[in-house]
Amino acid sequence: xxxxxxxxxxxxxxxxxxxxxxxxxxxxxxxxxxxxxxxxxxxxxxxxxxxxxxxxxxxxxxxxxxxxxxxxxxxxxxxxxxxxxxxxxxxxxxxxxxxxxxxxxxxxxxxxxxxxxxxxxxxxxxxxxxxxxxxxxxxxxxxxxxxxxxxxxxxxxxxxxxxxxxxxxxxxxxxxxxxxxxxxxxxxxxxxxxxxxxxxxxxxxxxxxxxxxxxxxxxxxxxxxxxxxxxxxxxxxxxxxxxxxxxxxxxxxxxxxxxxxxxxxxxxxxxxxxxxxx
Amino acid sequence: xxxxxxxxxxxxxxxxxxxxxxxxxxxxxxxxxxxxxxxxxxxxxxxxxxxxxxxxxxxxxxxxxxxxxxxxxxxxxxxxxxxxxxxxxxxxxxxxxxxxxxxxxxxxxxxxxxxxxxxxxxxxxxxxxxxxxxxxxxxxxxxxxxxxxxxxxxxxxxxxxxxxxxxxxxxxxxxxxxxxxxxxxxxxxxxxxxxxxxxxxxxxxxxxxxxxxxxxxxxxxxxxxxxxxxxxxxxxxxxxxxxxxxxxxxxxxxxxxxxxxxxxxxxxxxxxxxxxxxxxxxxxxxxx
Numbered sequence: 298x299x300x301x302x303x304x305x306x307x308x309x310x311x312x313x314x315x316x317x318x319x320x321x322x323x324x325x326x327x328x329x330x331x332x333x334x335x336x337x338x339x340x341x342x343x344x345x346x347x348x349x350x351x352x353x354x355x356x357x358x359x360x361x362x363x364x365x366x367x368x369x370x371x372x373x374x375x376x377x378x379x380x381x382x383x384x385x386x387x388x389x390x391x392x393x394x395x396x397x398x399x400x401x402x403x404x405x406x407x408x409x410x411x412x413x414x415x416x417x418x419x420x421x422x423x424x425x426x427x428x429x430x431x432x433x434x435x436x437x438x439x440x441x442x443x444x445x446x447x448x449x450x451x452x453x454x455x456x457x458x459x460x461x462x463x464x465x466x467x468x469x470x471x472x473x474x475x476x477x478x479x480x481x482x483x484x485x486x487x488x489x490x491x492x493x494x495x496x497x498x499x500x501x502x503x504x505x506x507x508x509x510x511x512x513x514x515x516x517x518x519x520x521x522x523x524x525x526x527x528x529x530x531x532x533x534x535x536x537x538x539x540x541x542x543x544x545x546x547x548x549x550x551x552x553x554x555x556x557x558x559x560x561x562x563x564x565x566x567x568x569x570x571x572x573x574x575x
Numbered sequence: 576x577x578x579x580x581x582x583x584x585x586x587x588x589x590x591x592x593x594x595x596x597x598x599x600x601x602x603x604x605x606x607x608x609x610x611x612x613x614x615x616x617x618x619x620x621x622x623x624x625x626x627x628x629x630x631x632x633x634x635x636x637x638x639x640x641x642x643x644x645x646x647x648x649x650x651x652x653x654x655x656x657x658x659x660x661x662x663x664x665x666x667x668x669x670x671x672x673x674x675x676x677x678x679x680x681x682x683x684x685x686x687x688x689x690x691x692x693x694x695x696x697x698x699x700x701x702x703x704x705x706x707x708x709x710x711x712x713x714x715x716x717x718x719x720x721x722x723x724x725x726x727x728x729x730x731x732x733x734x735x736x737x738x739x740x741x742x743x744x745x746x747x748x749x750x751x752x753x754x755x756x757x758x759x760x761x762x763x764x765x766x767x768x769x770x771x772x773x774x775x776x777x778x779x780x781x782x783x784x785x786x787x788x789x790x791x792x793x794x795x796x797x798x799x800x801x802x803x804x805x806x807x808x809x810x811x812x813x814x815x816x817x818x819x820x821x822x823x824x825x826x827x828x829x830x831x832x833x834x835x836x837x838x839x840x841x842x843x844x845x846x847x848x849x850x851x852x853x854x855x856x857x858x859x860x861x862x863x
Binding site: 331 | 597598601602605606608609610612613615616617618619620621623624627666669670672673674676677678679680685687688689691692694695696697698699702703704705706707709710711712713734737738741757760761764765769770773774792795798799800801802805806818819820822823826834835838841842844845846848849850852853
Protein backbone atom coordinates (compact mmCIF):
# COMPACT_ATOMS: atom_id res chain seq x y z
CA UNK A 298 0.00 0.00 0.00
CA UNK A 299 1.52 3.29 -1.05
CA UNK A 300 -0.71 5.45 1.19
CA UNK A 301 1.04 4.28 4.31
CA UNK A 302 4.14 2.30 5.18
CA UNK A 303 3.58 -1.15 6.69
CA UNK A 304 3.78 -1.49 10.48
CA UNK A 305 3.25 -4.30 13.00
CA UNK A 306 1.13 -1.98 15.16
CA UNK A 307 -2.65 -2.31 14.88
CA UNK A 308 -5.34 0.33 14.95
CA UNK A 309 -4.44 2.55 12.00
CA UNK A 310 -7.82 2.13 10.34
CA UNK A 311 -9.75 2.81 13.54
CA UNK A 312 -7.76 5.82 14.76
CA UNK A 313 -7.18 7.39 11.34
CA UNK A 314 -10.83 6.93 10.42
CA UNK A 315 -12.08 8.39 13.70
CA UNK A 316 -9.64 11.31 13.50
CA UNK A 317 -10.59 12.32 9.97
CA UNK A 318 -14.35 11.84 10.53
CA UNK A 319 -14.40 13.82 13.78
CA UNK A 320 -12.17 16.52 12.30
CA UNK A 321 -14.49 16.81 9.29
CA UNK A 322 -17.64 16.97 11.41
CA UNK A 323 -16.46 19.44 14.05
CA UNK A 324 -14.04 21.66 12.12
CA UNK A 325 -13.97 21.25 8.35
CA UNK A 326 -17.68 20.99 7.55
CA UNK A 327 -18.59 24.07 9.64
CA UNK A 328 -15.76 26.07 8.03
CA UNK A 329 -16.94 24.95 4.60
CA UNK A 330 -20.41 26.25 5.48
CA UNK A 331 -18.86 29.64 6.22
CA UNK A 332 -17.03 29.82 2.90
CA UNK A 333 -20.11 28.64 0.98
CA UNK A 334 -22.37 31.14 2.74
CA UNK A 335 -20.07 33.97 1.68
CA UNK A 336 -19.69 32.39 -1.77
CA UNK A 337 -23.45 32.31 -2.30
CA UNK A 338 -23.53 36.11 -2.25
CA UNK A 339 -23.40 38.21 -5.39
CA UNK A 340 -19.86 39.38 -5.81
CA UNK A 341 -20.94 43.01 -5.80
CA UNK A 342 -22.84 42.50 -2.52
CA UNK A 343 -19.85 40.74 -0.99
CA UNK A 344 -17.57 43.59 -2.03
CA UNK A 345 -20.03 46.14 -0.64
CA UNK A 346 -20.13 44.43 2.78
CA UNK A 347 -16.40 43.92 3.17
CA UNK A 348 -15.50 47.41 1.95
CA UNK A 349 -18.23 49.38 3.76
CA UNK A 350 -16.97 52.36 5.74
CA UNK A 351 -17.84 50.61 9.00
CA UNK A 352 -15.98 47.44 8.00
CA UNK A 353 -12.93 49.43 6.89
CA UNK A 354 -12.98 51.28 10.20
CA UNK A 355 -13.08 47.99 12.08
CA UNK A 356 -10.15 46.56 10.07
CA UNK A 357 -8.15 49.69 10.82
CA UNK A 358 -8.69 49.24 14.56
CA UNK A 359 -8.34 45.44 14.61
CA UNK A 360 -5.14 45.36 12.56
CA UNK A 361 -3.66 48.59 13.88
CA UNK A 362 -4.17 47.68 17.52
CA UNK A 363 -3.01 44.09 16.94
CA UNK A 364 0.18 45.25 15.20
CA UNK A 365 0.83 47.72 18.00
CA UNK A 366 0.17 45.07 20.67
CA UNK A 367 2.47 42.59 18.91
CA UNK A 368 5.18 45.30 18.69
CA UNK A 369 4.83 46.10 22.41
CA UNK A 370 5.12 42.38 23.13
CA UNK A 371 8.15 42.14 20.83
CA UNK A 372 9.99 44.57 23.11
CA UNK A 373 8.62 43.59 26.52
CA UNK A 374 8.44 39.90 25.60
CA UNK A 375 12.17 39.98 24.88
CA UNK A 376 12.95 41.88 28.09
CA UNK A 377 10.85 39.47 30.18
CA UNK A 378 12.29 36.38 28.46
CA UNK A 379 15.82 37.75 28.96
CA UNK A 380 15.14 38.47 32.63
CA UNK A 381 13.72 35.00 33.19
CA UNK A 382 16.51 33.12 31.40
CA UNK A 383 19.57 35.18 32.41
CA UNK A 384 18.93 36.46 35.92
CA UNK A 385 18.27 34.81 39.25
CA UNK A 386 16.05 36.79 41.62
CA UNK A 387 13.54 36.00 44.33
CA UNK A 388 10.19 34.93 42.86
CA UNK A 389 11.58 34.14 39.43
CA UNK A 390 9.86 30.75 39.23
CA UNK A 391 6.50 32.21 40.25
CA UNK A 392 6.80 34.95 37.63
CA UNK A 393 7.79 32.33 35.06
CA UNK A 394 4.64 30.31 35.81
CA UNK A 395 2.48 33.46 35.85
CA UNK A 396 3.48 34.32 32.26
CA UNK A 397 0.99 31.68 31.10
CA UNK A 398 -1.83 33.25 33.11
CA UNK A 399 -3.41 34.99 30.08
CA UNK A 400 -3.64 31.53 28.42
CA UNK A 401 -5.53 30.10 31.39
CA UNK A 402 -7.55 33.15 32.38
CA UNK A 403 -10.92 33.45 30.62
CA UNK A 404 -10.98 36.48 28.34
CA UNK A 405 -14.12 37.89 29.97
CA UNK A 406 -12.25 38.03 33.28
CA UNK A 407 -9.26 39.80 31.69
CA UNK A 408 -11.71 42.21 30.05
CA UNK A 409 -13.62 43.35 33.14
CA UNK A 410 -10.49 43.38 35.32
CA UNK A 411 -8.44 45.50 32.88
CA UNK A 412 -11.35 47.88 32.39
CA UNK A 413 -11.65 48.34 36.16
CA UNK A 414 -7.91 48.96 36.63
CA UNK A 415 -7.65 51.43 33.74
CA UNK A 416 -11.01 53.22 34.12
CA UNK A 417 -10.90 56.91 35.13
CA UNK A 418 -11.14 56.04 38.82
CA UNK A 419 -9.19 52.77 38.57
CA UNK A 420 -5.90 51.94 40.28
CA UNK A 421 -3.80 52.96 37.27
CA UNK A 422 -6.36 54.89 35.24
CA UNK A 423 -6.59 57.65 37.87
CA UNK A 424 -2.91 58.47 37.43
CA UNK A 425 -3.11 58.45 33.64
CA UNK A 426 -6.23 60.63 33.51
CA UNK A 427 -4.46 63.89 34.66
CA UNK A 428 -1.80 63.22 32.01
CA UNK A 429 -4.53 63.30 29.39
CA UNK A 430 -4.24 59.57 28.65
CA UNK A 431 -7.62 57.89 28.40
CA UNK A 432 -7.32 54.10 28.26
CA UNK A 433 -10.73 52.56 28.91
CA UNK A 434 -13.21 52.99 26.05
CA UNK A 435 -10.55 54.15 23.55
CA UNK A 436 -8.20 52.44 21.08
CA UNK A 437 -5.53 52.56 23.78
CA UNK A 438 -7.63 50.19 25.90
CA UNK A 439 -8.15 47.88 22.92
CA UNK A 440 -4.37 47.75 22.42
CA UNK A 441 -3.82 47.12 26.12
CA UNK A 442 -6.26 44.18 26.20
CA UNK A 443 -4.68 42.69 23.07
CA UNK A 444 -1.21 43.15 24.60
CA UNK A 445 -2.21 41.25 27.72
CA UNK A 446 -3.83 38.28 26.00
CA UNK A 447 -1.04 37.83 23.43
CA UNK A 448 1.90 38.46 25.82
CA UNK A 449 2.63 34.77 26.61
CA UNK A 450 3.16 33.97 22.91
CA UNK A 451 5.98 36.51 22.65
CA UNK A 452 7.71 35.45 25.88
CA UNK A 453 7.39 31.71 25.28
CA UNK A 454 8.66 31.97 21.70
CA UNK A 455 11.84 33.79 22.72
CA UNK A 456 12.69 31.93 25.96
CA UNK A 457 14.00 28.67 24.40
CA UNK A 458 15.94 30.60 21.75
CA UNK A 459 17.68 32.65 24.44
CA UNK A 460 18.65 29.47 26.26
CA UNK A 461 20.30 28.27 23.05
CA UNK A 462 22.56 31.29 22.68
CA UNK A 463 26.03 29.94 23.31
CA UNK A 464 27.31 31.70 26.40
CA UNK A 465 30.92 30.69 25.68
CA UNK A 466 30.61 32.51 22.35
CA UNK A 467 29.54 35.65 24.21
CA UNK A 468 32.35 35.20 26.73
CA UNK A 469 34.87 34.71 23.92
CA UNK A 470 33.66 37.84 22.13
CA UNK A 471 33.90 39.92 25.30
CA UNK A 472 37.32 38.54 26.14
CA UNK A 473 38.43 39.61 22.66
CA UNK A 474 37.28 43.12 23.48
CA UNK A 475 33.76 43.27 22.04
CA UNK A 476 31.39 45.62 23.86
CA UNK A 477 28.12 44.37 25.29
CA UNK A 478 26.06 46.06 22.59
CA UNK A 479 28.27 44.62 19.87
CA UNK A 480 27.85 41.13 21.34
CA UNK A 481 24.10 41.68 21.46
CA UNK A 482 23.97 42.85 17.85
CA UNK A 483 26.30 40.23 16.38
CA UNK A 484 25.70 37.11 18.51
CA UNK A 485 22.47 37.29 20.51
CA UNK A 486 20.18 39.05 18.07
CA UNK A 487 20.96 36.81 15.05
CA UNK A 488 20.30 33.70 17.17
CA UNK A 489 16.96 34.85 18.54
CA UNK A 490 15.73 36.79 15.51
CA UNK A 491 13.56 33.98 14.04
CA UNK A 492 12.08 33.36 17.48
CA UNK A 493 11.38 37.06 17.97
CA UNK A 494 9.58 37.27 14.64
CA UNK A 495 7.65 34.05 15.34
CA UNK A 496 6.56 35.47 18.70
CA UNK A 497 5.52 38.70 17.00
CA UNK A 498 3.44 36.85 14.41
CA UNK A 499 1.85 34.52 16.97
CA UNK A 500 0.94 37.53 19.13
CA UNK A 501 -0.57 39.28 16.14
CA UNK A 502 -2.53 36.17 15.11
CA UNK A 503 -4.00 35.78 18.58
CA UNK A 504 -4.76 39.50 18.94
CA UNK A 505 -6.51 40.00 15.62
CA UNK A 506 -9.25 37.46 16.37
CA UNK A 507 -9.70 38.35 20.04
CA UNK A 508 -13.21 39.25 21.16
CA UNK A 509 -13.92 38.58 24.85
CA UNK A 510 -11.44 40.86 26.56
CA UNK A 511 -11.77 43.68 24.04
CA UNK A 512 -15.51 44.28 24.07
CA UNK A 513 -15.48 45.27 27.74
CA UNK A 514 -12.72 47.87 27.43
CA UNK A 515 -13.42 49.13 23.90
CA UNK A 516 -16.63 51.10 24.30
CA UNK A 517 -17.67 49.64 20.94
CA UNK A 518 -18.45 52.84 19.03
CA UNK A 519 -18.88 52.21 15.28
CA UNK A 520 -15.94 53.50 13.22
CA UNK A 521 -14.00 54.37 16.38
CA UNK A 522 -13.65 51.50 18.84
CA UNK A 523 -15.43 48.65 17.05
CA UNK A 524 -13.25 45.63 16.21
CA UNK A 525 -14.00 43.35 13.24
CA UNK A 526 -15.10 40.32 15.35
CA UNK A 527 -17.66 42.58 17.08
CA UNK A 528 -18.95 43.77 13.70
CA UNK A 529 -19.45 40.10 12.76
CA UNK A 530 -21.47 39.55 15.94
CA UNK A 531 -23.59 42.63 15.16
CA UNK A 532 -24.35 41.27 11.66
CA UNK A 533 -25.32 37.91 13.21
CA UNK A 534 -27.61 39.56 15.75
CA UNK A 535 -29.40 41.31 12.86
CA UNK A 536 -29.75 37.87 11.19
CA UNK A 537 -27.56 39.10 8.32
CA UNK A 538 -25.77 35.75 8.08
CA UNK A 539 -24.26 36.48 4.67
CA UNK A 540 -22.78 39.77 5.78
CA UNK A 541 -21.31 38.07 8.84
CA UNK A 542 -19.94 35.23 6.69
CA UNK A 543 -18.36 37.69 4.26
CA UNK A 544 -16.47 39.45 7.06
CA UNK A 545 -15.64 36.03 8.55
CA UNK A 546 -14.01 34.95 5.30
CA UNK A 547 -11.92 38.12 5.24
CA UNK A 548 -10.64 37.26 8.72
CA UNK A 549 -10.16 33.61 7.77
CA UNK A 550 -8.00 34.56 4.77
CA UNK A 551 -5.89 36.77 7.02
CA UNK A 552 -5.52 33.92 9.53
CA UNK A 553 -4.24 31.64 6.76
CA UNK A 554 -1.72 34.22 5.58
CA UNK A 555 -0.49 34.69 9.15
CA UNK A 556 -0.32 30.92 9.70
CA UNK A 557 1.71 30.54 6.52
CA UNK A 558 4.05 33.30 7.68
CA UNK A 559 4.55 31.53 11.02
CA UNK A 560 5.41 28.26 9.27
CA UNK A 561 7.89 30.00 6.97
CA UNK A 562 9.50 31.81 9.90
CA UNK A 563 9.85 28.59 11.87
CA UNK A 564 11.36 26.78 8.89
CA UNK A 565 13.80 29.69 8.51
CA UNK A 566 14.69 29.43 12.19
CA UNK A 567 15.32 25.68 11.89
CA UNK A 568 17.51 26.13 8.81
CA UNK A 569 19.60 28.77 10.59
CA UNK A 570 19.86 26.50 13.58
CA UNK A 571 21.13 23.60 11.48
CA UNK A 572 23.63 25.86 9.70
CA UNK A 573 24.90 27.23 13.00
CA UNK A 574 25.42 23.70 14.32
CA UNK A 575 27.78 22.79 11.47
CA UNK B 576 56.41 40.66 36.42
CA UNK B 577 55.05 43.05 39.01
CA UNK B 578 52.14 44.24 36.91
CA UNK B 579 50.72 40.82 36.19
CA UNK B 580 48.64 40.22 39.36
CA UNK B 581 46.93 43.60 38.99
CA UNK B 582 46.31 42.92 35.30
CA UNK B 583 44.85 39.51 36.02
CA UNK B 584 42.56 41.06 38.61
CA UNK B 585 41.33 43.70 36.17
CA UNK B 586 40.68 40.95 33.63
CA UNK B 587 38.79 39.00 36.25
CA UNK B 588 36.66 42.07 36.97
CA UNK B 589 35.71 42.42 33.36
CA UNK B 590 34.50 38.84 33.06
CA UNK B 591 31.09 39.00 31.36
CA UNK B 592 28.04 38.62 33.53
CA UNK B 593 30.12 39.10 36.67
CA UNK B 594 30.86 42.04 38.92
CA UNK B 595 31.01 45.02 36.58
CA UNK B 596 28.68 47.82 37.65
CA UNK B 597 27.37 48.18 34.09
CA UNK B 598 26.06 44.64 34.25
CA UNK B 599 24.47 45.25 37.61
CA UNK B 600 22.63 48.31 36.32
CA UNK B 601 21.45 46.54 33.16
CA UNK B 602 20.40 43.54 35.23
CA UNK B 603 18.24 45.55 37.63
CA UNK B 604 16.88 47.65 34.78
CA UNK B 605 15.70 44.47 33.02
CA UNK B 606 14.23 42.95 36.17
CA UNK B 607 12.50 46.21 37.11
CA UNK B 608 11.07 46.71 33.61
CA UNK B 609 9.77 43.13 33.49
CA UNK B 610 8.16 43.34 36.91
CA UNK B 611 6.63 46.77 36.25
CA UNK B 612 5.15 45.62 32.94
CA UNK B 613 3.74 42.41 34.45
CA UNK B 614 2.44 44.27 37.51
CA UNK B 615 0.52 46.75 35.36
CA UNK B 616 -1.01 44.44 32.77
CA UNK B 617 -1.25 41.16 34.71
CA UNK B 618 -0.97 41.40 38.49
CA UNK B 619 -3.09 44.53 38.96
CA UNK B 620 -6.04 43.06 37.00
CA UNK B 621 -5.74 39.77 38.90
CA UNK B 622 -5.76 41.56 42.25
CA UNK B 623 -8.70 43.71 41.13
CA UNK B 624 -10.82 40.63 40.57
CA UNK B 625 -10.62 39.71 44.26
CA UNK B 626 -10.75 43.29 45.60
CA UNK B 627 -13.93 43.95 43.61
CA UNK B 628 -15.47 40.59 44.50
CA UNK B 629 -15.00 41.27 48.23
CA UNK B 630 -15.69 45.03 47.97
CA UNK B 631 -18.89 44.70 50.00
CA UNK B 632 -17.67 42.03 52.35
CA UNK B 633 -17.54 38.28 52.51
CA UNK B 634 -21.30 37.96 53.02
CA UNK B 635 -22.13 39.84 49.83
CA UNK B 636 -19.55 37.70 48.01
CA UNK B 637 -21.06 34.44 49.22
CA UNK B 638 -24.58 35.73 48.74
CA UNK B 639 -23.94 36.33 45.03
CA UNK B 640 -23.68 32.55 44.53
CA UNK B 641 -27.17 32.10 45.99
CA UNK B 642 -28.59 33.74 42.86
CA UNK B 643 -30.25 30.85 40.95
CA UNK B 644 -29.05 32.22 37.59
CA UNK B 645 -25.46 32.25 38.82
CA UNK B 646 -25.83 28.70 40.11
CA UNK B 647 -27.32 27.65 36.76
CA UNK B 648 -24.39 29.25 34.91
CA UNK B 649 -21.89 27.36 37.05
CA UNK B 650 -23.76 24.07 36.45
CA UNK B 651 -23.89 24.69 32.69
CA UNK B 652 -20.16 25.42 32.53
CA UNK B 653 -19.33 22.27 34.52
CA UNK B 654 -21.65 20.18 32.35
CA UNK B 655 -20.15 21.54 29.13
CA UNK B 656 -16.60 20.83 30.29
CA UNK B 657 -17.64 17.36 31.52
CA UNK B 658 -18.76 16.47 27.99
CA UNK B 659 -16.24 18.38 25.87
CA UNK B 660 -13.01 17.45 27.68
CA UNK B 661 -13.52 13.63 27.53
CA UNK B 662 -14.62 13.78 23.89
CA UNK B 663 -11.60 15.84 22.88
CA UNK B 664 -9.37 13.55 24.96
CA UNK B 665 -10.56 10.47 23.07
CA UNK B 666 -10.05 12.38 19.84
CA UNK B 667 -6.58 13.49 20.91
CA UNK B 668 -5.54 9.93 21.77
CA UNK B 669 -6.87 8.58 18.47
CA UNK B 670 -5.24 11.34 16.43
CA UNK B 671 -1.92 10.93 18.25
CA UNK B 672 -1.96 7.14 17.72
CA UNK B 673 -2.68 7.48 14.00
CA UNK B 674 -0.14 10.27 13.46
CA UNK B 675 2.69 9.18 15.76
CA UNK B 676 2.59 5.42 15.20
CA UNK B 677 2.24 5.29 11.43
CA UNK B 678 3.81 6.86 8.35
CA UNK B 679 1.29 7.94 5.77
CA UNK B 680 0.93 10.52 3.05
CA UNK B 681 -0.61 13.87 3.93
CA UNK B 682 0.37 13.62 7.57
CA UNK B 683 1.58 17.21 7.84
CA UNK B 684 -1.65 18.43 6.24
CA UNK B 685 -3.63 16.51 8.86
CA UNK B 686 -1.59 18.05 11.69
CA UNK B 687 -2.15 21.54 10.27
CA UNK B 688 -5.89 20.93 10.00
CA UNK B 689 -6.06 19.75 13.62
CA UNK B 690 -4.34 22.97 14.73
CA UNK B 691 -6.66 25.10 12.59
CA UNK B 692 -9.11 26.13 15.37
CA UNK B 693 -6.23 27.80 17.24
CA UNK B 694 -5.76 30.23 14.38
CA UNK B 695 -9.42 31.13 14.01
CA UNK B 696 -11.20 33.97 15.81
CA UNK B 697 -13.55 32.61 18.50
CA UNK B 698 -16.37 34.62 16.97
CA UNK B 699 -15.94 32.72 13.70
CA UNK B 700 -15.78 29.42 15.62
CA UNK B 701 -19.24 30.17 16.99
CA UNK B 702 -20.63 31.68 13.80
CA UNK B 703 -20.03 28.57 11.69
CA UNK B 704 -22.54 26.68 13.85
CA UNK B 705 -25.09 29.49 13.54
CA UNK B 706 -24.67 29.28 9.75
CA UNK B 707 -25.29 25.53 9.87
CA UNK B 708 -27.98 25.19 12.49
CA UNK B 709 -29.43 28.71 13.01
CA UNK B 710 -32.97 29.57 12.00
CA UNK B 711 -31.73 30.97 8.68
CA UNK B 712 -28.92 28.42 8.48
CA UNK B 713 -28.57 25.37 6.23
CA UNK B 714 -30.36 22.92 8.51
CA UNK B 715 -32.48 25.58 10.24
CA UNK B 716 -35.79 24.73 8.63
CA UNK B 717 -35.28 20.97 8.99
CA UNK B 718 -34.40 21.34 12.67
CA UNK B 719 -37.45 23.52 13.27
CA UNK B 720 -39.76 21.01 11.56
CA UNK B 721 -38.40 18.29 13.83
CA UNK B 722 -38.63 20.52 16.88
CA UNK B 723 -34.90 20.36 17.53
CA UNK B 724 -32.74 23.26 18.57
CA UNK B 725 -28.96 23.35 18.47
CA UNK B 726 -28.19 27.06 18.32
CA UNK B 727 -29.32 29.04 21.39
CA UNK B 728 -29.38 25.70 23.25
CA UNK B 729 -27.04 23.29 24.99
CA UNK B 730 -25.86 21.33 21.89
CA UNK B 731 -24.68 24.54 20.19
CA UNK B 732 -22.72 25.59 23.28
CA UNK B 733 -21.07 22.19 23.39
CA UNK B 734 -20.27 22.16 19.67
CA UNK B 735 -18.72 25.64 19.78
CA UNK B 736 -16.69 24.73 22.87
CA UNK B 737 -15.59 21.50 21.21
CA UNK B 738 -14.45 23.46 18.15
CA UNK B 739 -12.26 25.92 20.07
CA UNK B 740 -10.73 23.27 22.38
CA UNK B 741 -10.38 20.70 19.60
CA UNK B 742 -6.54 20.75 19.22
CA UNK B 743 -5.49 20.98 22.88
CA UNK B 744 -5.02 17.29 23.79
CA UNK B 745 -3.91 16.21 20.31
CA UNK B 746 -1.18 18.84 19.93
CA UNK B 747 0.26 17.84 23.30
CA UNK B 748 0.24 14.09 22.60
CA UNK B 749 1.39 14.01 18.97
CA UNK B 750 4.93 15.38 19.50
CA UNK B 751 5.28 13.45 22.76
CA UNK B 752 4.35 10.10 21.19
CA UNK B 753 6.54 10.81 18.16
CA UNK B 754 9.46 11.53 20.45
CA UNK B 755 8.95 8.40 22.59
CA UNK B 756 8.98 6.11 19.54
CA UNK B 757 7.30 2.77 18.84
CA UNK B 758 9.84 0.23 20.10
CA UNK B 759 7.97 -0.81 23.25
CA UNK B 760 4.61 -1.04 21.46
CA UNK B 761 6.17 -3.15 18.70
CA UNK B 762 7.73 -5.44 21.32
CA UNK B 763 4.39 -5.85 23.10
CA UNK B 764 2.55 -6.69 19.86
CA UNK B 765 5.29 -9.09 18.75
CA UNK B 766 5.07 -10.88 22.11
CA UNK B 767 1.36 -11.42 21.55
CA UNK B 768 -0.37 -8.56 23.35
CA UNK B 769 -3.55 -7.26 21.71
CA UNK B 770 -3.92 -3.72 20.39
CA UNK B 771 -6.04 -2.44 23.27
CA UNK B 772 -3.85 -4.12 25.85
CA UNK B 773 -0.76 -2.52 24.29
CA UNK B 774 -2.48 0.85 24.34
CA UNK B 775 -3.62 0.65 27.97
CA UNK B 776 -0.57 -1.10 29.44
CA UNK B 777 2.27 0.36 27.38
CA UNK B 778 1.32 3.60 25.62
CA UNK B 779 -1.02 5.23 28.13
CA UNK B 780 1.40 5.01 31.10
CA UNK B 781 4.17 6.43 28.90
CA UNK B 782 2.21 9.51 27.84
CA UNK B 783 0.20 10.05 31.03
CA UNK B 784 1.75 13.41 31.93
CA UNK B 785 1.32 14.77 28.43
CA UNK B 786 -2.28 13.64 28.60
CA UNK B 787 -2.87 15.39 31.94
CA UNK B 788 -1.19 18.52 30.56
CA UNK B 789 -3.38 18.60 27.48
CA UNK B 790 -6.58 17.85 29.39
CA UNK B 791 -5.94 20.58 31.96
CA UNK B 792 -5.38 23.20 29.24
CA UNK B 793 -8.40 21.89 27.33
CA UNK B 794 -10.54 22.18 30.46
CA UNK B 795 -9.37 25.73 31.20
CA UNK B 796 -10.28 26.87 27.71
CA UNK B 797 -13.58 24.95 27.75
CA UNK B 798 -14.71 26.57 31.00
CA UNK B 799 -13.47 30.02 30.04
CA UNK B 800 -14.49 30.31 26.38
CA UNK B 801 -16.41 33.50 25.72
CA UNK B 802 -16.53 34.57 22.07
CA UNK B 803 -17.59 31.32 20.41
CA UNK B 804 -20.14 30.45 23.09
CA UNK B 805 -21.47 34.01 23.15
CA UNK B 806 -22.40 33.76 19.46
CA UNK B 807 -24.30 30.46 19.76
CA UNK B 808 -25.75 30.78 23.24
CA UNK B 809 -28.55 33.31 22.86
CA UNK B 810 -27.85 34.53 26.41
CA UNK B 811 -30.95 33.05 28.02
CA UNK B 812 -30.54 33.57 31.75
CA UNK B 813 -30.62 30.40 33.79
CA UNK B 814 -30.67 28.28 30.62
CA UNK B 815 -27.90 28.98 28.12
CA UNK B 816 -25.63 31.26 30.12
CA UNK B 817 -22.22 29.86 30.91
CA UNK B 818 -20.06 31.44 33.63
CA UNK B 819 -18.14 33.80 31.29
CA UNK B 820 -21.40 34.93 29.65
CA UNK B 821 -22.99 35.43 33.04
CA UNK B 822 -20.07 37.67 34.02
CA UNK B 823 -20.88 39.89 31.05
CA UNK B 824 -24.57 40.17 31.97
CA UNK B 825 -23.89 40.96 35.64
CA UNK B 826 -21.17 43.46 34.69
CA UNK B 827 -23.44 45.26 32.23
CA UNK B 828 -26.11 45.46 34.95
CA UNK B 829 -23.52 47.16 37.22
CA UNK B 830 -23.71 44.20 39.61
CA UNK B 831 -19.96 44.34 40.09
CA UNK B 832 -19.81 42.13 43.19
CA UNK B 833 -21.75 39.43 41.35
CA UNK B 834 -19.68 39.73 38.17
CA UNK B 835 -16.36 39.67 39.98
CA UNK B 836 -17.49 36.87 42.31
CA UNK B 837 -18.05 34.61 39.29
CA UNK B 838 -14.80 35.97 37.80
CA UNK B 839 -12.98 35.06 41.03
CA UNK B 840 -14.01 31.41 40.61
CA UNK B 841 -12.67 31.37 37.05
CA UNK B 842 -9.48 33.10 38.21
CA UNK B 843 -8.99 30.42 40.85
CA UNK B 844 -9.55 27.81 38.14
CA UNK B 845 -6.88 29.50 36.02
CA UNK B 846 -4.49 29.52 39.00
CA UNK B 847 -5.20 25.84 39.65
CA UNK B 848 -4.56 25.12 35.96
CA UNK B 849 -1.17 26.82 36.16
CA UNK B 850 -0.29 24.92 39.35
CA UNK B 851 -1.11 21.55 37.80
CA UNK B 852 0.76 22.57 34.65
CA UNK B 853 3.85 23.53 36.67
CA UNK B 854 3.71 20.30 38.68
CA UNK B 855 3.44 18.24 35.50
CA UNK B 856 6.41 20.11 34.03
CA UNK B 857 8.35 19.28 37.19
CA UNK B 858 7.91 15.53 36.58
CA UNK B 859 10.30 16.00 33.69
CA UNK B 860 7.63 16.44 31.06
CA UNK B 861 8.58 19.55 29.14
CA UNK B 862 6.81 21.44 26.47
CA UNK B 863 8.99 20.57 23.50
